[in-house]
Amino acid sequence: MKNNNIIERLIMSIILSPDLDVERIDNLTGALGLLFRIVTSPEHEGIASRHFPLLVQAILTDPEGTAQRLINYQSQYWIDPEQDHRRLEPLRQAPITAKNLAQVLATISQVTGVQVINQ
Numbered sequence: 313m314k315n316n317n318i319i320e321r322l323i324m325s326i327i328l329s330p331d332l333d334v335e336r337i338d339n340l341t342g343a344l345g346l347l348f349r350i351v352t353s354p355e356h357e358g359i360a361s362r363h364f365p366l367l368v369q370a371i372l373t374d375p376e377g378t379a380q381r382l383i384n385y386q387s388q389y390w391i392d393p394e395q396d397h398r399r400l401e402p403l404r405q406a407p408i409t410a411k412n413l414a415q416v417l418a419t420i421s422q423v424t425g426v427q428v429i430n431q
Contacts, residue, residue, distance in 0.1 A: 318375050319348065325379030336386045339396040342404060343423035346416055349408055356408065363417050367426050385425035396423045 326332070326340055351360045351368070361368050370378040385391070399419045408416050420426070 318372060322371055322375035322379050325376045326383060329379070329383045331383050331387050333393070335393040335397060336391070339393055339400055339423050340382055340386050342400045343396075343420045346400075346403060346408070347420050347424075350416070353408065356413070359413070359417075364420070364426055367424065382424055386423075391425075399423070 323341060323344065326344075327337055329337070332340070347360055347364065347367075350356045367378075370381075386393075399422060403412070403416055403419060406412065
């Protein structure tokens with residue numbers, strides 16, 4: 313139940329942000345949805361924590377602060393929400409397989425800007 317509360321706090325902080333338009337909110341929550349699908353998938357156990365250790369730790373320890381850093385990243389002028397949408401769309405409903413895992417990880421990284429969490 314505690315993890316659901318963490319996810320709810322993270323997502324609600326993003327959804328309620330006045331700093332993002334609907335498309336950027338959709339892209340960011342979509343990328344996080346992919347991350348959560350990896351985290352909860354038994355066949356992908358440990359992949360999220362290996363590829364995004366600081367992002368996972370930040371979400372668990374400070375979901376609202378992490379949401380704000382993700383919002384700040386998505387708010388940057390050079391972020392192209394249409395390109396992010398094009399990258400995300402085919403992955404949203406597709407199963408995550410060994411064949412597309414690298415693309416899923418790259419998309420999560422691109423949309424969330426995980427490098428900002430490393431700071």
